[in-house]
Amino acid sequence: MKYVILISHGEFAEGLKSALEMFAGDKANDVLAVGLKKGESADQFGKRFAQIMTGVDKTAGLVLLADIVGGSPLTTACNILAQTGRMDGTIVLGGMNFPMALNAVLYKDSLEESQFVKTVLGEASAALQQFEPEANDADDEEDDI
Template sequence: MKYLLLVSHGEFSQGLKSSLAMFAADKVEEVVAVGLKNGESVEQLADRFKQQLAELGTGNSFVVLGDIIGGSPLTTVCNVLAQADILKQTIVLGGMNLPMALNAVMLKDTLSGADFVQAVLSEAQSSLKEFKPSSDLDDDDDEDI
């Protein structure tokens, strides 16, 4: 099975997985969330993630989304995947957000390689913008407020 692996500092990855369940409930069993807990060492994270990998069984592949490229959680998870000889066929992207994760979980089984990366990163980038609420309210029409 191909899993979407969310990696973060703290509980961000768990919260993102919970949010994904609202949009893609049928795919949430294909999402694994792992976060570096406050006060936890990277060695403890590595051991915990090795246990998760063992529970998933063999023959799986991964798309990894990390909160920060180069951050301890992501580098630790990548090291564990490399030790398990899984990293070379894994796509790893950083700067995860909800639109990126939603696209990744929906497209991971239909697109691959550069096409997958382009689709997921495009969605992530296009979702980053300032929201400017309309201020064209008519002062006489208070019901619209």
Template sequence: MKQLILVSHGSFADGLKTSLAMFAGDKIDQVMAVGLKNGADVDDLAVEFSRRLEEDNIDSGTGLIVLADIIGGSPLTTVCNVLEKRGLLDGAVILGGMNLPMALNALVMKDVMSGDEFATTVLSEARNAVQEFRIGVSDDEEDDI
């Protein structure tokens, strides 16, 4: 079984995990959310994340999928540094620009697909979800204005 790790600035990852529970509550125990809290520094995040890895018994036998709000951001680089120090970074799939469709697809597909196929599918679904919502106006409604 693979573990999904949501990483963000602030409490975005926590909120996303709460939303995921509405759609895939039976898998929510396979999701960890960590964020760089306002006023905290990356050392605080590293300590918290290390503690959480120990509590959840994450070891080299656990496949990891890391979704981050921003690629290259300090929360993600901190999480990657902790994973590297623990020998957990090799084989991890790391994707950025997370949104709810991305996280939901990652959670549902993580034990079905792997590698490039997994990354391509999850990223494609995330991109497809980003679009403008337009409300259509019928001719009859325009006449009433």
């Protein structure tokens, strides 16, 4: 079993977890979310993260999803995991968005690491596109009569 840990600045991780619960139901039970609060130091964040990790089975795999690669929340979380010997086998991905998180939750226990990373990053990238709504032209409506 693997845990998905959402790491962010502000409340992004918590909001994303809430959305995942709507879409993934019980599969989101193994999702943890922690964000660096406004005015909080990296050390304070690290202490909160370490406390959260005490409740995670030490034999479980981890998938860390972060909003920004190289940001304080992710680097702090990785440092804490390294200090506690938990980085080996941990998958770390950045640029977190909803499709990335949803696919991580859905595939975390069923795909081997390279296929998991390929699938999750592929879905995250594919979701980035411009939305162009169809024009609601009054003339088109008259043609249908």
